[in-house]
Amino acid sequence: SSQFYEKSMSSSSKEELMIENDIHKALKNNELSLHYQPQLDIKTRKIIGAEILVRWKHPTKGYIGPAKFIPIAEESGIIIKLEEWIFDRALQEIKVLSEQMHGFMLDHIAINLSTIHFLQPHFVEKFMLLVKKYQIKPEWINLELTESGVMRNVEDAVQKIKELKAFGFSFSIDDFGTGYSSLSYLKELPVDIIKIDQSFIINMHKDQGDATIVETVVAIGQKFKLKVLAEGVENSDVLKHLTYMKCDYYQGHYAHKPMPFDDFVALIKT
Secondary structure, eight states, X not given: OHHHHHHHSOHHHHHHHHHHHHHHHHHHTTOEEEEEEEEEETTTOOEEEEEEEEEEXXXXXXXXXXXXXXXXXXXXXXXXXXXXHHHHHHHHHHHHHHHHTTSOOSSEEEEEOOHHHHTSTTHHHHHHHHXXXXXXXXXXXXXXXXXXXXXXXXXXXXXXXXXXXXXXXXXXXXXXXXXXXXXXXXXXXXXXXXXXXHHHHTTTTTOHHXXXXXXXXXXXXXXXXXXXXXXXXXXXXXXXXXXXXXXXXXXXXXXXXXXXHHHHHHHHHO
């Protein structure tokens, strides 16, 4: 009987089920918002773009971080609905941004993209419709895929990346170096930016192992003519190291925390 299952269901799977149900409600009740974390050029320290991060203010639990709910959304498949909402809102805001700046003055705005969503059969068509609807230039958008996600289906991913790059979009590989992939796939992947995971960045000024990994990824980026972006830069020592290593871009609390759209617009208009 169902009673038996409920008793044996672990508390973590119960929580997952609750979160999954709550995501449905969050989409209906407008509980989600987008925050922007500036990305800066290491040489000039100028803002060249931003990464869009989703924020969820739950009516009773307060803020729930993406690290908690995105994996659950991916497992349950609701990630597709969730990202459709995110993309719609993001492109609306990017359009407003370009109007307020009298032209799009940044390199890009980066949007995270779940591989599960990306590999849907009609992703490209649906996405292009949205881009046309909001009159967005594809050159303004950088799509971020995770290394681990892409590795699940490299051939399909590469084909779609090429298709979207032909329209003008750029691509980043997120969590680079944390997966189990070999370097060989990098030569197949037509991406533009590799992002070094913050787990390597945070202590790189104190940990020789981390520093070596970061240095290696920067060198790989240069060899493959890719830009390298360091995430999670929290102090000046780390930034000094990255500058010395000739990393290209960085983001993190040392420069700016993620902020609501209006704050981001105000920041780049100053």
